[in-house]
Amino acid sequence: MKLSERDRSLLAGEMGDAQKIAMELLIAVGETDGAQTLIDIEMAHIDGCSYHGQAGVDFAQMLVDGGGRVQVPTTLNVSSLDLLHPDLYKGDSAVAEAAKGLMDHYVTLGCRPTWTCAPYQLHDRPSFGQQIAWGESNAIVFANSVLGARTNRYGDFMDICCALTGRAPYAGLHTDEGRLGTIQFNIVVPGSILDDDLTYPLLGHVLGRLAGSRVPVITGLDERATEDRLKALGAAAASSGAVAMFHAVGVTPEAHSLSEALGNAAPQQVTNLSVDTLRNARRELTTAIGTLGAVSVGTPHMSFDEFISLAALVEGQTTAVPFYVNTSRDVLDRAENAGVMAPIKAFGVTVVTDTCTYITPIMGDIEGDVMTNSGKWAYYAPANLGVSVVIGSLADCVASAVTGSVVSTGEWS
Protein backbone atom coordinates (compact mmCIF):
# COMPACT_ATOMS: atom_id res chain seq x y z
CA MET A 1 0.00 0.00 0.00
CA LYS A 2 1.19 3.50 -0.89
CA LEU A 3 1.48 5.54 2.32
CA SER A 4 1.85 9.28 2.88
CA GLU A 5 4.63 10.71 5.01
CA ARG A 6 2.15 11.24 7.83
CA ASP A 7 0.87 7.65 7.50
CA ARG A 8 4.44 6.38 7.87
CA SER A 9 4.99 8.61 10.88
CA LEU A 10 1.86 7.22 12.55
CA LEU A 11 2.97 3.70 11.69
CA ALA A 12 6.35 4.34 13.26
CA GLY A 13 4.65 5.32 16.51
CA GLU A 14 5.71 8.96 16.36
CA MET A 15 2.22 10.05 17.46
CA GLY A 16 1.90 7.40 20.16
CA ASP A 17 1.08 3.75 20.58
CA ALA A 18 -2.68 4.03 20.00
CA GLN A 19 -2.21 5.76 16.66
CA LYS A 20 0.41 3.18 15.68
CA ILE A 21 -1.93 0.27 16.46
CA ALA A 22 -4.74 1.99 14.59
CA MET A 23 -2.57 2.52 11.51
CA GLU A 24 -1.34 -1.09 11.55
CA LEU A 25 -4.90 -2.42 11.65
CA LEU A 26 -6.10 0.06 9.02
CA ILE A 27 -3.41 -1.10 6.60
CA ALA A 28 -3.99 -4.80 7.31
CA VAL A 29 -7.74 -4.52 6.69
CA GLY A 30 -7.34 -2.11 3.76
CA GLU A 31 -5.09 -4.58 1.95
CA THR A 32 -7.77 -7.28 2.17
CA ASP A 33 -10.22 -4.83 0.56
CA GLY A 34 -7.82 -4.17 -2.32
CA ALA A 35 -7.06 -0.57 -1.31
CA GLN A 36 -3.85 0.86 -2.83
CA THR A 37 -3.86 3.95 -0.64
CA LEU A 38 -5.51 5.67 2.32
CA ILE A 39 -7.61 8.83 2.10
CA ASP A 40 -8.44 11.60 4.57
CA ILE A 41 -11.81 11.36 6.29
CA GLU A 42 -13.72 14.31 7.75
CA MET A 43 -15.93 12.58 10.34
CA ALA A 44 -16.30 9.25 12.11
CA HIS A 45 -19.12 7.44 13.91
CA ILE A 46 -18.18 4.73 16.38
CA ASP A 47 -20.22 1.57 16.90
CA GLY A 48 -17.56 -0.03 19.10
CA CYS A 49 -18.85 1.78 22.21
CA SER A 50 -21.69 -0.73 22.45
CA TYR A 51 -20.85 -3.51 24.93
CA HIS A 52 -20.58 -7.11 23.72
CA GLY A 53 -18.10 -8.49 26.22
CA GLN A 54 -14.58 -8.02 27.55
CA ALA A 55 -12.85 -7.99 24.14
CA GLY A 56 -14.33 -4.60 23.28
CA VAL A 57 -13.29 -3.21 26.67
CA ASP A 58 -9.75 -4.62 26.38
CA PHE A 59 -9.33 -3.05 22.94
CA ALA A 60 -10.58 0.38 24.07
CA GLN A 61 -8.39 0.17 27.19
CA MET A 62 -5.35 -0.54 24.99
CA LEU A 63 -6.10 2.59 22.93
CA VAL A 64 -6.63 4.74 26.04
CA ASP A 65 -3.39 3.42 27.56
CA GLY A 66 -1.66 4.23 24.29
CA GLY A 67 -2.69 7.88 24.57
CA GLY A 68 -5.18 7.80 21.70
CA ARG A 69 -7.08 10.93 20.58
CA VAL A 70 -9.45 11.07 17.62
CA GLN A 71 -8.21 13.27 14.76
CA VAL A 72 -11.64 14.16 13.28
CA PRO A 73 -15.08 15.03 14.77
CA THR A 74 -16.36 11.68 16.02
CA THR A 75 -19.84 10.73 17.26
CA LEU A 76 -20.80 7.73 19.38
CA ASN A 77 -23.45 5.11 18.69
CA VAL A 78 -25.95 3.72 21.18
CA SER A 79 -24.57 1.73 24.09
CA SER A 80 -26.25 -0.69 26.49
CA LEU A 81 -27.25 1.97 29.02
CA ASP A 82 -29.64 4.91 29.16
CA LEU A 83 -27.54 7.41 31.10
CA LEU A 84 -30.43 9.90 31.29
CA HIS A 85 -32.87 7.31 32.67
CA PRO A 86 -30.64 4.75 34.46
CA ASP A 87 -33.56 3.24 36.40
CA LEU A 88 -34.91 1.72 33.16
CA TYR A 89 -32.10 -0.86 33.10
CA LYS A 90 -33.23 -4.25 34.44
CA GLY A 91 -30.09 -6.26 33.64
CA ASP A 92 -27.03 -7.50 35.50
CA SER A 93 -25.18 -4.76 37.42
CA ALA A 94 -21.72 -6.14 36.55
CA VAL A 95 -22.59 -5.91 32.85
CA ALA A 96 -23.86 -2.35 33.36
CA GLU A 97 -20.59 -1.41 35.06
CA ALA A 98 -18.51 -2.91 32.25
CA ALA A 99 -20.68 -1.20 29.63
CA LYS A 100 -20.25 2.15 31.41
CA GLY A 101 -16.48 1.61 31.50
CA LEU A 102 -16.47 1.03 27.75
CA MET A 103 -18.50 4.19 27.13
CA ASP A 104 -16.08 6.20 29.30
CA HIS A 105 -13.09 4.88 27.33
CA TYR A 106 -14.50 6.18 24.05
CA VAL A 107 -15.23 9.59 25.58
CA THR A 108 -11.64 9.66 26.87
CA LEU A 109 -10.47 9.02 23.30
CA GLY A 110 -12.16 12.32 22.37
CA CYS A 111 -15.47 11.11 20.91
CA ARG A 112 -18.66 13.14 21.48
CA PRO A 113 -21.15 11.43 23.83
CA THR A 114 -24.03 11.57 21.34
CA TRP A 115 -25.16 7.97 22.03
CA THR A 116 -27.29 7.63 18.94
CA CYS A 117 -27.64 5.16 16.07
CA ALA A 118 -28.97 8.05 13.94
CA PRO A 119 -26.02 10.52 13.82
CA TYR A 120 -27.54 11.81 10.57
CA GLN A 121 -30.24 13.46 12.72
CA LEU A 122 -27.65 15.60 14.53
CA HIS A 123 -27.20 19.20 13.48
CA ASP A 124 -23.72 18.82 11.96
CA ARG A 125 -24.27 15.79 9.78
CA PRO A 126 -22.07 14.93 6.79
CA SER A 127 -22.72 16.60 3.46
CA PHE A 128 -22.75 15.37 -0.11
CA GLY A 129 -19.44 13.95 -1.32
CA GLN A 130 -17.67 14.03 2.08
CA GLN A 131 -15.42 11.08 2.86
CA ILE A 132 -16.31 9.68 6.31
CA ALA A 133 -15.85 6.46 8.30
CA TRP A 134 -19.03 5.30 9.96
CA GLY A 135 -19.99 2.21 11.89
CA GLU A 136 -23.61 1.14 12.64
CA SER A 137 -25.25 -0.50 9.65
CA ASN A 138 -28.31 1.77 9.43
CA ALA A 139 -26.18 4.93 9.68
CA ILE A 140 -23.83 3.65 6.98
CA VAL A 141 -26.62 3.01 4.48
CA PHE A 142 -28.28 6.36 5.27
CA ALA A 143 -25.04 8.34 4.89
CA ASN A 144 -24.22 6.80 1.53
CA SER A 145 -27.70 6.65 0.05
CA VAL A 146 -29.59 9.66 1.38
CA LEU A 147 -26.79 12.15 2.16
CA GLY A 148 -24.36 11.15 -0.59
CA ALA A 149 -21.48 11.04 1.90
CA ARG A 150 -19.00 8.19 1.37
CA THR A 151 -18.29 5.39 3.82
CA ASN A 152 -17.67 1.68 3.67
CA ARG A 153 -19.30 -0.73 6.12
CA TYR A 154 -16.95 -0.26 9.03
CA GLY A 155 -17.15 -2.74 11.87
CA ASP A 156 -16.36 -2.17 15.53
CA PHE A 157 -12.60 -1.48 16.09
CA MET A 158 -12.11 -0.36 12.46
CA ASP A 159 -14.28 2.70 13.09
CA ILE A 160 -12.03 3.98 15.90
CA CYS A 161 -8.87 3.12 13.91
CA CYS A 162 -10.14 5.47 11.18
CA ALA A 163 -11.00 8.16 13.76
CA LEU A 164 -7.60 7.94 15.49
CA THR A 165 -5.71 8.30 12.22
CA GLY A 166 -8.17 10.47 10.26
CA ARG A 167 -7.69 8.00 7.40
CA ALA A 168 -9.57 5.19 5.66
CA PRO A 169 -8.65 2.62 2.98
CA TYR A 170 -9.59 3.98 -0.45
CA ALA A 171 -11.84 1.22 -1.76
CA GLY A 172 -15.46 0.26 -2.27
CA LEU A 173 -18.01 2.98 -1.51
CA HIS A 174 -15.30 5.62 -1.09
CA THR A 175 -14.69 5.42 -4.87
CA ASP A 176 -16.96 6.61 -7.73
CA GLU A 177 -17.17 3.17 -9.37
CA GLY A 178 -17.88 1.36 -6.10
CA ARG A 179 -21.07 3.40 -5.66
CA LEU A 180 -22.76 2.39 -8.90
CA GLY A 181 -25.81 0.19 -8.70
CA THR A 182 -25.53 -3.34 -10.10
CA ILE A 183 -28.98 -4.78 -9.45
CA GLN A 184 -32.36 -3.20 -10.25
CA PHE A 185 -35.69 -3.42 -8.42
CA ASN A 186 -38.87 -1.98 -9.95
CA ILE A 187 -41.62 -1.23 -7.46
CA VAL A 188 -44.89 -2.10 -9.17
CA VAL A 189 -47.60 -1.24 -6.65
CA PRO A 190 -50.73 0.94 -6.57
CA GLY A 191 -49.86 4.56 -5.73
CA SER A 192 -51.66 4.44 -2.38
CA ILE A 193 -49.12 1.90 -1.10
CA LEU A 194 -46.41 4.56 -1.25
CA ASP A 195 -48.45 6.68 1.19
CA ASP A 196 -48.18 3.95 3.83
CA ASP A 197 -45.25 4.15 6.29
CA LEU A 198 -45.13 0.38 6.60
CA THR A 199 -44.26 -0.06 2.92
CA TYR A 200 -40.72 1.21 3.48
CA PRO A 201 -39.36 -1.19 6.11
CA LEU A 202 -41.04 -4.07 4.26
CA LEU A 203 -39.36 -2.98 1.05
CA GLY A 204 -36.02 -2.74 2.85
CA HIS A 205 -36.41 -6.23 4.26
CA VAL A 206 -36.96 -7.63 0.75
CA LEU A 207 -34.04 -5.64 -0.71
CA GLY A 208 -31.63 -6.93 1.93
CA ARG A 209 -32.65 -10.51 1.29
CA LEU A 210 -32.24 -10.21 -2.49
CA ALA A 211 -29.36 -7.75 -2.84
CA GLY A 212 -26.98 -9.13 -0.18
CA SER A 213 -24.01 -6.77 -0.26
CA ARG A 214 -24.63 -5.38 -3.76
CA VAL A 215 -25.82 -1.81 -4.44
CA PRO A 216 -29.50 -1.95 -5.47
CA VAL A 217 -31.22 0.64 -7.67
CA ILE A 218 -34.93 1.13 -6.92
CA THR A 219 -37.36 2.57 -9.43
CA GLY A 220 -40.95 3.55 -8.67
CA LEU A 221 -40.43 5.61 -5.50
CA ASP A 222 -41.22 9.34 -5.47
CA GLU A 223 -41.18 12.36 -3.17
CA ARG A 224 -43.31 10.45 -0.66
CA ALA A 225 -40.12 8.57 0.25
CA THR A 226 -39.16 11.07 2.97
CA GLU A 227 -35.91 10.90 4.94
CA ASP A 228 -37.65 9.04 7.75
CA ARG A 229 -39.09 6.49 5.33
CA LEU A 230 -35.70 6.01 3.65
CA LYS A 231 -34.20 5.56 7.12
CA ALA A 232 -36.68 2.74 7.78
CA LEU A 233 -35.96 1.19 4.39
CA GLY A 234 -32.19 1.30 4.79
CA ALA A 235 -32.19 -0.02 8.36
CA ALA A 236 -34.25 -3.05 7.33
CA ALA A 237 -32.07 -3.70 4.26
CA ALA A 238 -28.92 -3.56 6.39
CA SER A 239 -30.42 -6.08 8.82
CA SER A 240 -31.73 -8.75 6.44
CA GLY A 241 -28.75 -8.16 4.13
CA ALA A 242 -25.44 -6.32 4.00
CA VAL A 243 -26.73 -3.37 2.00
CA ALA A 244 -24.48 -0.35 2.59
CA MET A 245 -25.92 1.83 -0.17
CA PHE A 246 -29.00 1.97 -2.38
CA HIS A 247 -30.21 4.34 -5.07
CA ALA A 248 -33.84 5.41 -5.46
CA VAL A 249 -34.19 6.93 -8.94
CA GLY A 250 -35.51 10.50 -8.76
CA VAL A 251 -35.18 10.53 -4.97
CA THR A 252 -31.59 9.96 -3.78
CA PRO A 253 -28.77 12.34 -4.76
CA GLU A 254 -26.71 10.07 -7.01
CA ALA A 255 -29.72 8.75 -8.97
CA HIS A 256 -31.20 11.55 -11.04
CA SER A 257 -31.79 8.88 -13.67
CA LEU A 258 -31.67 5.10 -13.89
CA SER A 259 -28.63 5.27 -16.18
CA GLU A 260 -26.75 7.54 -13.76
CA ALA A 261 -27.41 5.14 -10.88
CA LEU A 262 -26.22 2.17 -12.96
CA GLY A 263 -23.28 4.04 -14.50
CA ASN A 264 -24.70 3.46 -18.00
CA ALA A 265 -24.20 -0.30 -17.59
CA ALA A 266 -26.82 -3.03 -17.73
CA PRO A 267 -27.94 -4.34 -14.33
CA GLN A 268 -26.91 -7.89 -13.40
CA GLN A 269 -30.51 -8.61 -12.50
CA VAL A 270 -33.92 -6.89 -12.72
CA THR A 271 -36.68 -7.83 -10.27
CA ASN A 272 -40.24 -6.49 -10.01
CA LEU A 273 -41.60 -6.11 -6.49
CA SER A 274 -45.38 -6.33 -6.04
CA VAL A 275 -47.78 -5.85 -3.15
CA ASP A 276 -47.63 -9.63 -2.66
CA THR A 277 -43.85 -9.40 -2.11
CA LEU A 278 -44.45 -6.79 0.59
CA ARG A 279 -47.19 -8.87 2.19
CA ASN A 280 -44.78 -11.81 2.38
CA ALA A 281 -42.20 -9.56 4.03
CA ARG A 282 -44.80 -8.50 6.57
CA ARG A 283 -45.52 -12.15 7.33
CA GLU A 284 -41.78 -12.86 7.73
CA LEU A 285 -41.41 -9.98 10.19
CA THR A 286 -44.51 -10.91 12.20
CA THR A 287 -43.82 -13.93 14.38
CA ALA A 288 -47.24 -14.01 16.08
CA ILE A 289 -50.49 -12.11 16.41
CA GLY A 290 -51.90 -12.92 19.82
CA THR A 291 -52.22 -10.72 22.88
CA LEU A 292 -50.58 -7.31 22.64
CA GLY A 293 -47.99 -6.97 25.41
CA ALA A 294 -46.13 -3.77 24.52
CA VAL A 295 -45.22 -1.38 21.73
CA SER A 296 -41.70 -0.21 20.83
CA VAL A 297 -41.00 2.44 18.19
CA GLY A 298 -37.96 4.53 17.29
CA THR A 299 -35.51 2.02 15.80
CA PRO A 300 -33.43 3.68 14.39
CA HIS A 301 -33.83 6.53 16.88
CA MET A 302 -36.99 8.57 16.44
CA SER A 303 -36.47 11.86 14.59
CA PHE A 304 -37.93 15.25 15.45
CA ASP A 305 -40.43 14.95 12.56
CA GLU A 306 -41.51 11.51 13.78
CA PHE A 307 -42.14 12.99 17.25
CA ILE A 308 -44.44 15.56 15.64
CA SER A 309 -46.33 12.75 13.87
CA LEU A 310 -46.52 10.74 17.08
CA ALA A 311 -47.80 13.75 19.06
CA ALA A 312 -50.64 14.22 16.57
CA LEU A 313 -51.54 10.51 16.63
CA VAL A 314 -51.67 10.21 20.43
CA GLU A 315 -53.34 13.56 21.24
CA GLY A 316 -55.97 13.16 23.94
CA GLN A 317 -55.55 9.38 24.30
CA THR A 318 -53.77 7.03 26.70
CA THR A 319 -51.98 3.77 26.04
CA ALA A 320 -53.30 0.52 27.48
CA VAL A 321 -49.93 -1.28 27.24
CA PRO A 322 -46.31 -0.28 27.91
CA PHE A 323 -45.27 1.98 25.00
CA TYR A 324 -41.55 2.64 24.44
CA VAL A 325 -40.03 5.33 22.25
CA ASN A 326 -36.29 5.17 21.51
CA THR A 327 -34.52 8.39 20.58
CA SER A 328 -31.34 10.38 21.03
CA ARG A 329 -30.82 12.83 23.87
CA ASP A 330 -30.31 15.54 21.23
CA VAL A 331 -33.65 14.97 19.48
CA LEU A 332 -35.45 14.59 22.83
CA ASP A 333 -34.06 17.92 23.92
CA ARG A 334 -35.31 19.59 20.74
CA ALA A 335 -38.73 17.94 21.02
CA GLU A 336 -39.06 19.06 24.64
CA ASN A 337 -38.04 22.62 23.83
CA ALA A 338 -40.56 22.71 20.98
CA GLY A 339 -43.38 21.58 23.29
CA VAL A 340 -43.96 18.39 21.30
CA MET A 341 -43.54 16.01 24.23
CA ALA A 342 -46.54 17.04 26.36
CA PRO A 343 -49.22 14.93 24.56
CA ILE A 344 -46.74 12.06 24.19
CA LYS A 345 -46.02 11.99 27.92
CA ALA A 346 -49.74 12.30 28.69
CA PHE A 347 -50.32 9.28 26.43
CA GLY A 348 -48.06 7.31 28.78
CA VAL A 349 -44.89 6.57 26.79
CA THR A 350 -41.59 5.55 28.30
CA VAL A 351 -38.85 7.51 26.54
CA VAL A 352 -35.55 5.63 26.15
CA THR A 353 -32.39 7.54 25.17
CA ASP A 354 -28.75 6.58 24.53
CA THR A 355 -29.67 2.95 23.83
CA CYS A 356 -32.51 0.91 22.34
CA THR A 357 -35.05 -1.55 23.69
CA TYR A 358 -33.88 -4.45 21.52
CA ILE A 359 -30.23 -4.44 22.63
CA THR A 360 -30.49 -4.15 26.39
CA PRO A 361 -32.84 -5.37 29.16
CA ILE A 362 -35.26 -2.47 29.59
CA MET A 363 -38.65 -3.89 28.74
CA GLY A 364 -38.46 -6.72 31.28
CA ASP A 365 -40.83 -9.66 31.05
CA ILE A 366 -43.48 -8.87 28.48
CA GLU A 367 -46.67 -10.89 28.55
CA GLY A 368 -47.77 -11.01 24.95
CA ASP A 369 -46.38 -9.83 21.63
CA VAL A 370 -44.51 -6.62 21.00
CA MET A 371 -45.65 -4.39 18.15
CA THR A 372 -43.13 -2.20 16.32
CA ASN A 373 -42.96 -0.06 13.20
CA SER A 374 -39.31 -1.04 12.61
CA GLY A 375 -38.11 -3.77 10.27
CA LYS A 376 -34.80 -3.79 12.14
CA TRP A 377 -36.41 -4.20 15.56
CA ALA A 378 -38.70 -6.92 14.19
CA TYR A 379 -35.69 -8.69 12.68
CA TYR A 380 -33.48 -8.80 15.77
CA ALA A 381 -35.83 -8.76 18.79
CA PRO A 382 -37.09 -12.37 18.60
CA ALA A 383 -33.52 -13.70 19.07
CA ASN A 384 -32.25 -10.90 21.35
CA LEU A 385 -35.22 -10.65 23.72
CA GLY A 386 -37.09 -13.90 23.15
CA VAL A 387 -40.28 -12.02 22.28
CA SER A 388 -42.72 -12.50 19.42
CA VAL A 389 -43.24 -9.49 17.22
CA VAL A 390 -45.91 -7.82 15.09
CA ILE A 391 -44.89 -5.17 12.55
CA GLY A 392 -47.24 -2.28 11.73
CA SER A 393 -47.19 1.41 10.83
CA LEU A 394 -46.74 4.07 13.51
CA ALA A 395 -50.47 4.88 13.24
CA ASP A 396 -51.39 1.21 13.71
CA CYS A 397 -48.96 0.93 16.65
CA VAL A 398 -50.75 3.83 18.37
CA ALA A 399 -54.24 2.50 17.55
CA SER A 400 -53.22 -0.92 18.90
CA ALA A 401 -51.80 0.57 22.08
CA VAL A 402 -55.03 2.47 22.73
CA THR A 403 -57.30 -0.55 22.24
CA GLY A 404 -54.85 -3.02 23.82
CA SER A 405 -55.01 -5.38 20.84
CA VAL A 406 -53.35 -5.47 17.41
CA VAL A 407 -54.96 -3.19 14.83
CA SER A 408 -54.00 -3.42 11.13
CA THR A 409 -55.40 -1.01 8.59
CA GLY A 410 -55.12 -0.35 4.87
CA GLU A 411 -53.51 -2.90 2.58
CA TRP A 412 -52.32 -4.93 5.56
CA SER A 413 -55.69 -5.58 7.25
Added chain:
Amino acid sequence: MRVDQVLVDGVAAGEILALDAPLSFWGGVSIESGRIVDPAHPQAGVSLAGKVVVLPHGRGSSSSSSVLAEMIRIGTGPAGIVLDEPDSILVIGVLVADRLYGTRCPIVVASTTPEAGSIWRINGAELELVS
Protein backbone atom coordinates in the same frame (compact mmCIF):
# COMPACT_ATOMS: atom_id res chain seq x y z
CA MET B 1 -6.75 -26.83 -2.97
CA ARG B 2 -5.42 -23.30 -3.28
CA VAL B 3 -7.62 -20.50 -1.94
CA ASP B 4 -8.41 -17.37 -3.97
CA GLN B 5 -7.27 -14.91 -1.31
CA VAL B 6 -5.82 -15.00 2.19
CA LEU B 7 -7.49 -12.33 4.34
CA VAL B 8 -5.99 -13.38 7.68
CA ASP B 9 -2.98 -15.70 7.42
CA GLY B 10 -2.75 -18.68 9.74
CA VAL B 11 -3.22 -22.38 10.34
CA ALA B 12 -6.37 -23.97 11.76
CA ALA B 13 -8.18 -27.28 11.38
CA GLY B 14 -11.72 -28.30 12.12
CA GLU B 15 -14.89 -29.91 10.91
CA ILE B 16 -16.41 -28.06 7.95
CA LEU B 17 -19.65 -26.27 8.73
CA ALA B 18 -21.10 -24.88 5.49
CA LEU B 19 -23.78 -22.28 6.22
CA ASP B 20 -26.75 -22.24 3.86
CA ALA B 21 -27.50 -18.54 4.41
CA PRO B 22 -25.59 -15.37 5.38
CA LEU B 23 -25.20 -14.77 9.11
CA SER B 24 -24.84 -11.69 11.29
CA PHE B 25 -22.63 -12.63 14.24
CA TRP B 26 -24.23 -9.87 16.30
CA GLY B 27 -27.86 -10.79 16.94
CA GLY B 28 -27.39 -14.09 15.12
CA VAL B 29 -25.01 -16.03 17.35
CA SER B 30 -24.83 -16.65 21.11
CA ILE B 31 -21.40 -15.57 22.36
CA GLU B 32 -21.66 -17.90 25.37
CA SER B 33 -22.45 -21.09 23.43
CA GLY B 34 -21.25 -20.32 19.89
CA ARG B 35 -24.62 -21.45 18.55
CA ILE B 36 -26.70 -19.76 15.86
CA VAL B 37 -29.70 -18.12 17.57
CA ASP B 38 -31.19 -16.24 14.60
CA PRO B 39 -34.55 -18.06 14.38
CA ALA B 40 -34.80 -17.22 10.67
CA HIS B 41 -31.48 -18.92 9.88
CA PRO B 42 -31.84 -22.40 8.34
CA GLN B 43 -29.16 -23.75 10.69
CA ALA B 44 -30.45 -22.18 13.92
CA GLY B 45 -29.15 -24.14 16.91
CA VAL B 46 -25.91 -25.31 15.21
CA SER B 47 -22.63 -24.43 16.97
CA LEU B 48 -19.78 -22.61 15.23
CA ALA B 49 -17.28 -23.40 18.02
CA GLY B 50 -14.09 -25.03 16.75
CA LYS B 51 -15.48 -25.45 13.21
CA VAL B 52 -14.07 -24.25 9.91
CA VAL B 53 -17.11 -22.19 8.98
CA VAL B 54 -17.90 -21.69 5.29
CA LEU B 55 -19.87 -18.45 5.11
CA PRO B 56 -21.71 -17.00 2.13
CA HIS B 57 -20.64 -13.43 3.07
CA GLY B 58 -21.48 -11.54 6.25
CA ARG B 59 -24.67 -9.68 6.90
CA GLY B 60 -26.23 -7.11 9.14
CA SER B 61 -24.62 -5.51 12.12
CA SER B 62 -21.28 -3.75 12.28
CA SER B 63 -21.07 -5.07 15.87
CA SER B 64 -20.20 -8.49 14.43
CA SER B 65 -16.50 -7.59 14.78
CA SER B 66 -16.87 -7.26 18.56
CA VAL B 67 -18.95 -10.41 18.84
CA LEU B 68 -16.46 -12.48 16.84
CA ALA B 69 -13.52 -11.15 18.89
CA GLU B 70 -15.33 -11.96 22.14
CA MET B 71 -16.18 -15.49 20.93
CA ILE B 72 -12.52 -16.06 20.10
CA ARG B 73 -11.53 -14.75 23.55
CA ILE B 74 -13.80 -17.15 25.44
CA GLY B 75 -13.26 -20.09 23.10
CA THR B 76 -16.65 -20.36 21.38
CA GLY B 77 -15.48 -18.93 18.06
CA PRO B 78 -14.83 -20.74 14.79
CA ALA B 79 -11.37 -22.27 14.23
CA GLY B 80 -11.25 -20.68 10.79
CA ILE B 81 -13.53 -18.99 8.26
CA VAL B 82 -13.91 -19.55 4.51
CA LEU B 83 -15.77 -16.73 2.71
CA ASP B 84 -17.05 -16.32 -0.84
CA GLU B 85 -16.06 -12.62 -0.83
CA PRO B 86 -13.90 -10.44 1.44
CA ASP B 87 -15.66 -9.11 4.55
CA SER B 88 -13.67 -6.53 6.49
CA ILE B 89 -16.06 -6.62 9.46
CA LEU B 90 -14.96 -10.20 10.20
CA VAL B 91 -11.30 -9.50 9.34
CA ILE B 92 -10.95 -6.68 11.90
CA GLY B 93 -12.64 -8.80 14.60
CA VAL B 94 -10.11 -11.58 14.06
CA LEU B 95 -7.09 -9.23 13.90
CA VAL B 96 -8.05 -7.56 17.18
CA ALA B 97 -8.56 -10.91 18.94
CA ASP B 98 -5.15 -12.03 17.69
CA ARG B 99 -3.49 -8.85 18.93
CA LEU B 100 -5.17 -8.95 22.35
CA TYR B 101 -5.17 -12.68 23.09
CA GLY B 102 -2.75 -14.27 20.60
CA THR B 103 -5.48 -16.54 19.23
CA ARG B 104 -5.64 -16.45 15.45
CA CYS B 105 -8.69 -17.48 13.42
CA PRO B 106 -7.52 -17.53 9.78
CA ILE B 107 -9.90 -16.21 7.10
CA VAL B 108 -9.64 -17.09 3.42
CA VAL B 109 -11.74 -16.51 0.32
CA ALA B 110 -12.39 -19.64 -1.77
CA SER B 111 -14.78 -20.22 -4.65
CA THR B 112 -15.05 -23.98 -4.17
CA THR B 113 -16.07 -25.19 -0.75
CA PRO B 114 -15.00 -28.41 0.94
CA GLU B 115 -17.59 -31.04 1.79
CA ALA B 116 -19.57 -30.48 4.98
CA GLY B 117 -18.73 -32.81 7.88
CA SER B 118 -15.17 -33.60 6.79
CA ILE B 119 -12.12 -32.23 8.65
CA TRP B 120 -10.08 -29.63 6.76
CA ARG B 121 -7.09 -27.48 7.58
CA ILE B 122 -6.59 -23.88 6.48
CA ASN B 123 -2.83 -23.60 6.01
CA GLY B 124 -1.98 -20.16 4.69
CA ALA B 125 -3.14 -20.17 1.07
CA GLU B 126 -3.93 -23.91 1.06
CA LEU B 127 -7.08 -25.76 2.10
CA GLU B 128 -6.12 -29.34 2.97
CA LEU B 129 -8.29 -32.38 3.66
CA VAL B 130 -7.32 -33.94 7.00
CA SER B 131 -9.91 -36.71 7.21
